[in-house]
Amino acid sequence: MSSTVHSKRLSLSEWFKTITFYEILVGMKATLSHLLNYRPITLQYPHEKRTLPDNYRGMLALLRYDDGTEKCVGCDLCEAACPSRVIRVVSAEVPGEPTKRYSKEYYMDMTRCLFCGMCVDACPVDALGMTREFEWAVFDKRQLHLNKQQLLAIGDRSFPIREKRLELQHPNVAFFNVPFKHVPPKPN
């Protein structure tokens, strides 16, 4: 229809196609061929699930070292990085160790999270991780307001293999175990 301007005279073949419903017949042949070569592309979701890609960004979680201590040092960088203000960190000194800090409270309002992964990138100690969980539909929205214990529990069940605490790290120092390889060396 779009190929022919209405005022233009139809050629004989176009006119013949019009009166025999040629285009409609072509379309009906297409649908019939799909019916005969029935190969559904949908999955019956709760019964069968897609394989997720390797870099899938799902539910956020807090991680621990292999000795069970929390990785988080309460630096607030995730809170600063978050574009939708999901994260709220209340940082505090570790009692008796004035050089070391930890997150006393850690809240994530997952109703707002857009799973961009910027908090994970921002974390200097790799304390945040993105799991492959995505089935988080709940009846009460307040259940998506997660606290530190819940986030640690998600991390425990999603990342059973934990990172070792670095041997060089003094237990009293908040050690930033990021390899600074990506930073270009100073020109001499």
Place this chain on the structure above:
Amino acid sequence: MSELGLRLAISLTQIGAIMGIVIVTVLLLTLAERKVLGWMQDRMGPMEVGPYGILQPFADAIKLFFKEDIIPAGANKLLFTMAPIICLIPAFIGFAVIPWGPNWTFEIGGITVKPFVISDINIGILYILAFASLGAYGIIIGGWASNSKYSLLGGLRSAAQIISYELNVGLSIIGVIILAGSLSLVTITDAQQGWFWHWYLFALPAPQIFAFGVYVISAVAETNRVPFDLPEAESELVAGFFTEYSGLRFAFFFLAEYANMVLVSCVAAALFLGGWNAPYPGTILELVGLPSLAWIENTMWFAVKTYSFLFLFFWLRATLPRLRYDQLMKFGWKVLLPIALANIVVTSIAVFVTQ
């Protein structure tokens, strides 16, 4: 039992049987439509209720029966309540004159009974056309009484559409009526016995192929199906004339639409495709020595023709987008109407010359 009582009992039995068959067919159609549409669009259709979703119609029916029945605050309560019934009754009443098996008669207690047609009245097809037009009242009244702009628009569209295409249905049928010389569907079907080239679609003095085309298109338009589903255009009018309906009343409209589809398919099978006649003379069961069971074969042929017509409805729905309103009107009045009129002229001349 008096003769009247006996006749009443037999008629009620027949009516019950036909109603049962039609309602079962409608249940089947709701599932078949979703399945066929799904398969044509590389989906699976309903899969959850029962194995491969075959119990879905029952789940739908239970849901519709138990849903809350809402009447909008500004609605005209009487008309709002009546509209689904006005829509439903004409859809079912047409089945009274459809012959779905051979034209047999037998005697019980002094009265003759035709087991395969409820009532063989001599104005059969006229009766169906008359009642099919009454169904439009249900839609218009339902649209108006809902006190909603979408419903009203849907109802008005439906009024214009059904009036336009009703005319084409009537005119396309006239060729068949001229050939058969009768309005009774039983007589028309009987006249198409023998090989399949005796069907009025191919019958010799004047093959009704163009009339059949006009009938098919107009029938799709008359039952408000895609691509002529302007009265209930989802993308523009929410749901058209039954936007405000819910629960059982909505189920009535739904049932009426599908019953109309079945009725239109039955009429097409009876008028153009030889009705219950097999595409070969007689029946196979008669040849192998079971003449008392020949009706099964005939009924099956009727079912096959009706269901293939119904499949065409689904097929069109899976393929075509909706027409614009002016395209619909232009197509009805400027294309289909002249074809139907020309068909009448050609058929009349052919019949006059050959007789």
